Amino acid sequence: MDATLPRAAWFPPALVVTVVVLASAPLWIVKVGLYPYIAVEIMIWMMFALGYNLLLGYAGLPSFGHGAFFGVGAYAFGLAQLKLGAGLWLALLAGIAGAALVGAIVAACISHRRGIYYALLTIAFGQVLWFLAMKWHTVTGGEDGLLNIRRPALDLGFASWPLASNTALHYAVLVALVVVTMLLWRLVHSPYGRVLGAVKQNEARVAFSGYNVWLYKWSAFVISCAVAGLAGSFFALAQQSAYPNVMSLHNSGFVVMMVLVGGGLVSFWGPFIGAAFFLLARDLLGAYTETWLLWYGLVFMAVVIFKPEGIAGIWRDGLRRVRRGPERLVPAAR
């Protein structure tokens, strides 16, 4: 019996696999009938979903308006570049800081809540932010959004790479994704992360052990928003624009569907699986039918009803069967 706490390597095997697949993607992606840009989009959503899962999967806080913070990141990135003339680094920083700041204000208003009230408040705040993006023409450009966002060169001082091509952007996003993943992987295995997991299971007990539960819920929301902001910044960079749609309720729903279908409740890596599955389903199903979201929605419902642990849960159970034979399965956290 392993009688210690879960350990965390800086570079877990699943991340190695992810990096190998994604780093080699530009070599094979066209050959399998896809197009290079889809990989960039998948990585951006992976980042967003991974940060979102800190909140949903680890802290147990259902935010159903998280697309708003992805959008705030995209707008902040665009505004920093268009209005302030910021370069890539400053604009990325603006995306992270903007989303974190707005997230901090929203979190301050909702962190004393839990469950359904928490969820409803996040939807309300998400809609407020979406409405602002639509109506505050002078800043956000209204329904047209921010156009003509450039892809500036990635400047490291001693060297500089243009990001104009999707391949260059692909590797830039991959590096950012790896850094974010490593930090979040450390975080969920840190004392902070373990207490956060305890908050999910039993808030009252955590408070009776002397912890400031509110501050945990608040800070988890802010961290998750900061990651969403970075993902949103890359989205603006990739799309070369930011528009109200990125912060709509749809996007908020998509990230929930990705995380749940992928298995974020049982696995750190669930959001990766879910983001790839969702976007590939969008493109592959979407090639056949306009109503692909209907079919995806049915898959989503089937997963929630029959296998709430998602794809990662199916994978885990399968591995266990192979390893131990078909004995009774003992549920595990991850």
Next chain:
Amino acid sequence: MTAFFAAQGLAKRFGDRLVLQDVSFELAEGEVHGIIGPNGAGKTTCFHVLTGKHKPDGGRVTFRGRDITGFAPKEIARLGIARSFQLMNLFDDYSALENAVVATREFRARAFDVLGAAASAKAAIERAEAALADVGLAGKEGVKAKSLSYGDRRALEIAVALAADPCLLFLDEPTAGLGAEGLERLSALIRKLRGRVTMLIIEHDMRFLFGLADRVSVVHWGQVIARGTPAELRANPWVARSGLGS
């Protein structure tokens, strides 16, 4: 002399129901103090008021001469006061060890360490292991709380309270649902802790409590109706007549 821990005239109402009317008692350092009373007498509410879950509507709570009335649970916990719960209150998806680790002061000191590994919190893990050994859970550290037997879960509940290394420990009906062997284990543990930790124990089981407590307060209708050593209470005609002491 100021008492180690004291409650004076505690009152608590829910709506128009007066659950605690006037509860007062004092604990000396190192004492094992029992609270008994029939169902609905206000015992658990009294606990909730003392540990910060509810704010009292009247009265004062002092700890080491300091007024802590109305403190939040986290503030009370930080003073070194721990409690176990009547209803199970564990982290079901965590191992027994991790349940106890999270409760330690050493882990709490690293509460906002976001990049260090939890597994490297050696001091916290050692203390948690000691607490688990104290309650007889050695060898079951890696078992998830939800996979433990009922008796082991009750024991873990107490281990979690002990892991906080409290100077004052509140136990809410620790014998609830325990078999003879579990009762034996629990009595032995309380005897072992006596002197090291001041304890306030709410209990139904009179035989258990009278065998362990230095003094017992009998609570009924939200008031303390009798108090004394177990021997004194056995001699008290009211307690004898109520059947509580038999």
